[in-house]
Amino acid sequence: MPRMLDVSDEVRAEIGDEEADRLLAGENAPGSYDCTSCRTQGDSEQEHTSTVLFIGDETAVLAFAHATCLPSQVVQVTEEQLQGAVKSITGDTVDLDPGKVVPEQAVLGVTSGLVLIAGELHPALVVEPTGPIARPGATGLGDDFLPLLIEQGFMPLTAIDAAPSVLQGWSVLLAVGQLHAVLQPSANGGQPVAWWQAHQPLQVTESWRAAANKHQQVLMFAAPVGSIGRQPREDLLRDALDKAAANGKLVAAAMPLAGT
16 A cells, blocks of 8 residues: 655655655555654554655665654764664664664653642653754754754743743643643644653553642653653652753743643
């Protein structure tokens, strides 16, 4: 079955017309795949999908992404990034050089907890990637996680002394008492899409859910890799958040609650 694939001219020029035509015909393209940008599952038979070609010095690997996450493009990376990757997506991609792997993808770690602000407990999600987050198409090793979120409307914090303002169009999906996803506006103005989605719904505490139902919104804090860490208690989590804010490494937004 033909796939809903977009193969840009620059990708076609690299992989050749024959390979591009096989992809478009559905011969070499996957049905389901893990988006190389947001890491949630996509389906090239059901939704528009971009082909993204990672090219190192000697190796090239073709991956797939939701068209709403990334356009079809060629991404230049170092050979070290290709060879040093720890996660292969063979089986979900067309690997132009069998046995090679794609650049390592950072995963968003999400922790739920209650945060005390001005004497009141607020339900919060703390997001910290497992590695640096680069801009789509960037070839450097810098971390653009916070700048990317600030461009989306998140506010930098130097102290947690007031609840952040609501970020329009974003929401937190809670269903049957479990956390399912953080939703963001669609690029084409349609239904919201998942910015982060749990592989398995996450349990939240009764007190967290009660606070979420009371406020009808959730506060989301985000920090770059290494800023927060996995904290076993909420008081330690708050200390880590305060330290990240003081160091200029924390952004936040409030999001309406979607679901129950």
